[in-house]
Amino acid sequence: MSVRLALHIAASFLALCAVRGAEPGMAAIPDSVYRPLFRGEKDAKEVPVPTFQLDVRPVTNGEFLAFVREHPKWQRSQVKRLFADERYLAHWASDLDLGQARAEQPVTNVSWFAAKAFSASRGKRLPTTAEWELAAGAGFTARDGAKDAEFQAEVARWYATPSPAVLPDAGGRANVFGVRDLHGLVWEWTSDFNSAMVTGDARGDSGLERQLFCGAGSVGAKDTGNFPAFMRFGFRSSLRAGYTVHNLGFRCAKTP
């Protein structure tokens, strides 16, 4: 076999991987267009989102335990207050003991900084809000979840239900991309959670683009029927990077 032929085969194989392949535990999301829920007059209607990989499920207690073992500065007793508030990993028994928490449950009570550090330690990153929302908008059978009645019903059901005291394990039904648990388990951090220029109330801490705020918020919205997305935007804009919340976790992403 000639070298040229071998190279050709190798190149074809690589090209195939680039299209189809995702790391184990991750799903490839193809090039897409994200249509932001909130838009000012000057904002783009459509944001191109180049292909990326997304963890098929949120990071679990078990995985996070392995991380803090490797990186003691992220253990509960070691973490700097700047990077995580007092409730950081509060549901664990101690630094390295999950206690009542199960290894397969999504990890929660983690700050944005901790989520970012975990992702970096795995050679990954947090997804952007556009990436996350794009993946979360996909239904079980259709890329556009709005066209998937069964999916819509499931999502509405979750957002209408308070978080259970004990979180279920990760591993819900996969969406069309093969990603699970984007709805139904926990809220999730995004890398630019602090890009949401909408506040749920009239705090007035964001002087620009007033049309985005207060009651006017919904006027700029693309789809006023997408209540869950409103809730997510409201929730994100209320967060600070050091906050830890009992039903807020994360998953990682990766540029191909």
Next chain:
Amino acid sequence: MKTLLAFLLPCVLLAAEPLPPCCRPALAAGQPTDKSLYLLDSTWTSDVIRKIKLGVLRGRPQIVALFFTQCEYACPILVEELKGIERKLAPEVLGKVDFLLVSIDSKRDTPAALAAFREKRQLTRERWTLLRGEADDVRELAALLGVNYTEDARGQFAHSNLITLLNADGEVAFQHTGLKQDPAPLIAAIEKAAGGAQR
């Protein structure tokens, strides 16, 4: 050696002019406190000297705002407000606090753009530090300050207008929200923080 020279040379060349806060020698102090922003390890570039860590600002309270030089709406007002505060401070307070502007426009705000902005807005060198950083590092600093921002299709950033006072240890001591608010509480906080200045 070469890098050391490259680092020192601007300092030497600029010795005739007053050094901006970021170019002063760092305080030889212990670890930053648990809530100090100086725990951040990110590297920043100023309009005057190449690379710094925020920790070099330790020892003196900093009045911090995020901005970008191409800003058409709020930033000119924000910077004017900061300058108004500078004018209102008593000389003994003024000698103990610095002003820090950090750009959120990583793409366009080069050190040269920052220098031009300093010139245009007449921000004195001995008191004002102008910094740019990588997008991720800016996102992180903004997250710590509680500043939200997003870029629109025209490259303008919508952002929270927030002035943060860091004490000498780099902890958030006071935050002043919104434009055209009464600056009295902020000024009172600055006067108090100036008492803790270590240089």
